[in-house]
Amino acid sequence: MPDDSPSTFNPFASAEITPPVSSHWAAKRELAQALRELSNTLVTSAPSEELLKQASATISELNKALANSPRYYGSQEFANTQEHGSRGELNYELNAIGGLSNPLSPGLNMWLEGKLAFGKVKCGYAYEGPPGFVHGGYVAAILDQFLGMAQIAGGQSGMTGTLHVRYLRPTPLNTDLDLRGSVDRVDGRKTVVTAELLANGEVTARSEGLFIRPSNTLKEMFEKD
Numbered sequence: 001m002p003d004d005s006p007s008t009f010n011p012f013a014s015a016e017i018t019p020p021v022s023s024h025w026a027a028k029r030e031l032a033q034a035l036r037e038l039s040n041t042l043v044t045s046a047p048s049e050e051l052l053k054q055a056s057a058t059i060s061e062l063n064k065a066l067a068n069s070p071r072y073y074g075s076q077e078f079a080n081t082q083e084h085g086s087r088g089e090l091n092y093e094l095n096a097i098g099g100l101s102n103p104l105s106p107g108l109n110m111w112l113e114g115k116l117a118f119g120k121v122k123c124g125y126a127y128e129g130p131p132g133f134v135h136g137g138y139v140a141a142i143l144d145q146f147l148g149m150a151q152i153a154g155g156q157s158g159m160t161g162t163l164h165v166r167y168l169r170p171t172p173l174n175t176d177l178d179l180r181g182s183v184d185r186v187d188g189r190k191t192v193v194t195a196e197l198l199a200n201g202e203v204t205a206r207s208e209g210l211f212i213r214p215s216n217t218l219k220e221m222f223e224k225d
């Protein structure tokens, strides 16, 4: 049963990475990191076909062993168990862009300092779009997630209604990227947030997001029939 009650869990209070809520999630973070390294190796190496096939078979076996455990499809199903953490804690582990236990996530770290939002992220070769640079879709996704966190400084939380990104220059791979943002205005259920993505001190993309606090409850929005 989804729970709309506010959680005290706040991983955005400082730049420190919030520790996992259990040894289970600590182990998952480790596996997610190993899988990120595997992705990076896969897209940056040219092994023999024999080694590639051997790796596929080994990984398929591992996948079968993992799949043979209790399964929860999506963060809501995990939360429903009431054994794997609150919805906020699960989002911190599983989110597509910031989730530390999600190998597809580049591990966006973000936090608030007063009314200002800050973030850090680094994208390896698996995120390449133009040669040597981050794919624009990932740039937009990182900004969307970051703006979505920054809206909290405006006092409410909503879904992205619109996202505008201006790509000023290519965003380099394998580079510590900084984000900074702030709430521009709050108008009823709408919050407008702006943010910049920077590499080596230069702004590579500017963005503005309109976030709308939904008219229906989270329970209505996310609970499956």
Ligand SMILES: CCCCCCCCCC(=O)SCCNC(=O)CCNC(=O)[C@H](O)C(C)(C)COP(=O)(O)OP(=O)(O)OC[C@H]1O[C@@H](n2cnc3c(N)ncnc32)[C@H](O)[C@@H]1OP(=O)(O)O
Pocket: 144, 145, 148, 149, 157, 158, 159, 160, 161, 162, 190, 210, 212, 213, 214, 215, 216, 218
């Ligand atoms: C809730 C916590 C979640 C926190 C996550 C944040 C980080 C994640 C960021 C994301 O990626 S979210 C995923 C991408 N976004 C979506 O999938 C949103 C899909 N759209 C919806 O679910 C609904 O359309 C939405 C919740 C955005 C609005 O539905 P409502 O039924 O609450 O809006 P309503 O129709 O009552 O309209 C309210 C106002 O917003 C305006 N509006 C609604 N949708 C809009 C839109 N998409 N763009 C611009 N304006 C929009 C609408 O015109 C109206 O303006 P006025 O008050 O001035 O008349």
